[in-house]
Amino acid sequence: xxxxxxxxxxxxxxxxxxxxxxxxxxxxxxxxxxxxxxxxxxxxxxxxxxxxxxxxxxxxxxxxxxxxxxxxxxxxxxxxxxxxxxxxxxxxxxxxxxxxxxxxxxxxxxxxxxxxxxxxxxxxxxxxxxxxxxxxxxxxxxxxxxxxxxxxxxxxxxxxxxxxxxxxxxxxxxxxxxxxxxxxxxxxxxxxxxxxxxxxxxxxxxxxxxxxxxxxxxxxxxxxxxxxxxxxxxxxxxxxxxxxxxxxxxxxx
Amino acid sequence: xxxxxxxxxxxxxxxxxxxxxxxxxxxxxxxxxxxxxxxxxxxxxxxxxxxxxxxxxxxxxxxxxxxxxxxxxxxxxxxxxxxxxxxxxxxxxxxxxxxxxxxxxxxxxxxxxxxxxxxxxxxxxxxxxxxxxxxxxxxxxxxxxxxxxxxxxxxxxxxxxxxxxxxxxxxxxxxxxxxxxxxxxxxxxxxxxxxxxxxxxxxxxxxxxxxxxxxxxxxxx
Numbered sequence: 001x002x003x004x005x006x007x008x009x010x011x012x013x014x015x016x017x018x019x020x021x022x023x024x025x026x027x028x029x030x031x032x033x034x035x036x037x038x039x040x041x042x043x044x045x046x047x048x049x050x051x052x053x054x055x056x057x058x059x060x061x062x063x064x065x066x067x068x069x070x071x072x073x074x075x076x077x078x079x080x081x082x083x084x085x086x087x088x089x090x091x092x093x094x095x096x097x098x099x100x101x102x103x104x105x106x107x108x109x110x111x112x113x114x115x116x117x118x119x120x121x122x123x124x125x126x127x128x129x130x131x132x133x134x135x136x137x138x139x140x141x142x143x144x145x146x147x148x149x150x151x152x153x154x155x156x157x158x159x160x161x162x163x164x165x166x167x168x169x170x171x172x173x174x175x176x177x178x179x180x181x182x183x184x185x186x187x188x189x190x191x192x193x194x195x196x197x198x199x200x201x202x203x204x205x206x207x208x209x210x211x212x213x214x215x216x217x218x219x220x221x222x223x224x225x226x227x228x229x230x231x232x233x234x235x236x237x238x239x240x241x242x243x244x245x246x247x248x249x250x251x252x253x
Numbered sequence: 254x255x256x257x258x259x260x261x262x263x264x265x266x267x268x269x270x271x272x273x274x275x276x277x278x279x280x281x282x283x284x285x286x287x288x289x290x291x292x293x294x295x296x297x298x299x300x301x302x303x304x305x306x307x308x309x310x311x312x313x314x315x316x317x318x319x320x321x322x323x324x325x326x327x328x329x330x331x332x333x334x335x336x337x338x339x340x341x342x343x344x345x346x347x348x349x350x351x352x353x354x355x356x357x358x359x360x361x362x363x364x365x366x367x368x369x370x371x372x373x374x375x376x377x378x379x380x381x382x383x384x385x386x387x388x389x390x391x392x393x394x395x396x397x398x399x400x401x402x403x404x405x406x407x408x409x410x411x412x413x414x415x416x417x418x419x420x421x422x423x424x425x426x427x428x429x430x431x432x433x434x435x436x437x438x439x440x441x442x443x444x445x446x447x448x449x450x451x452x453x454x455x456x457x458x459x460x461x462x463x464x465x466x467x468x469x470x471x472x473x474x
Contacts, residue, residue, distance in 0.1 A: 071360020112319030
């Protein structure tokens with residue numbers, strides 16, 4: 001199993017060299033964003049500062065009942081962390097997005113998202129009326145509001161990813177958030193294998209013990225990329241993924 | 254793995270107000286009132302019992318694997334674990350466990366994921382999400398309350414052993430359960446339980462032999 005992010009692997013999988021950048025934008029901290037990432041395009045997310053965290057939900061944009069299934073994703077690839085080579089499976093055993101490049105080595109599939117009570121307990125109350133857009137926001141409400149824009153609601157919540165964060169699991173099952181994991185300038189790239197509704201939220205990780213409320217921005221870059229080749233780093237990451245790509249390609253035939 | 258703390262229940266099967274055996278490959282849906290106790294017994298050992306819970310008042314408020322493991326800072330479920338919902342309510346508490354650990358990261362098998370995990374030709378083999386859907390649709394028909402695919406989310410696998418390593422690996426290890434081991438929960442709200450007694454024939458952790466389990470319910474104290 002390829003678990004280490006080596007330079008060689010990055011070159012094999014990296015689609016950045018031959019791609020065409022469509023646009024770039026900055027997503028501020030504690031904010032929510034969504035976009036239907038089209039098949040054959042990719043989203044590169046770059047940490048705009050240390051302590052970045054990006055919660056993510058993924059749905060098939062052509063059929064919202066199909067969405068990211070992290071248990072299937074972890075089980076199929078025998079992983080409890082996400083990095084280059086890993087693919088993000090839907091509940092229908094298709095690949096929504098592939099992780100084609102990662103300069104960090106570990107993104108968290110376990111920790112979930114913050115909620116209003118947790119944020120108030122940790123950082124204190126701070127309203128929009130007092131602080132305008134520096135008010136204290138939480139990831140769950142951000143996700144629910146963004147889902148609602150597509151006619152979706154709390155029944156459509158799923159286990160979320162936290163890009164740029166690391167939660168280690170000890171032999172006894174204990175979970176530990178690793179402070180200082182994300183560094184400014186580190187990046188992860190998602191290549192859409194299906195038209196994917198990507199919902200992102202930049203609130204802090206719910207297990208981050210940092211007592212300071214932070215709004216760390218990320219840079220987003222959307223680009224056109226080539227179809228995965230026969231030797232694609234994600235296709236060859238696991239034999240399971242070769243089958244996952246076959247099933248995904250059949251969906252578009 | 255450190256030695257698990259095993260806790261037995263004081264309740265006797267003779268005093269249960271409800272008992273049902275769920276055969277391998279079958280689904281089971283049942284309402285459990287606040288304060289009642291529900292026990293699941295692994296009758297023959299190393300059987301996976303894929304389980305979901307919903308608040309009876311609002312099925313959108315349902316078991317959340319990530320919120321549950323984060324709240325206790327541990328990925329394994331055992332005695333003392335509070336099962337947290339998506340709206341951050343405590344649905345049930347595990348009050349007894351003679352197995353020692355239960356999984357909530359491995360999810361439920363499906364005909365689709367079997368194609369990825371084993372072989373594309375495996376599509377027609379029976380799977381948990383077939384049972385979940387059958388149970389949910391039947392429950393909807395009986396009660397008039399909608400429950401369907403959107404409601405099927407990351408589940409608990411009672412009696413399954415799915416270790417995660419410090420390096421970020423995840424494996425399906427041999428079971429730690431055995432014939433007669435059980436887990437018992439107290440409902441903290443009125444809840445609906447949806448069970449698929451796993452029919453998986455491709456995974457050695459049940460010795461390729463899915464077996465029945467028993468569900469018992471006791472009245473509130």
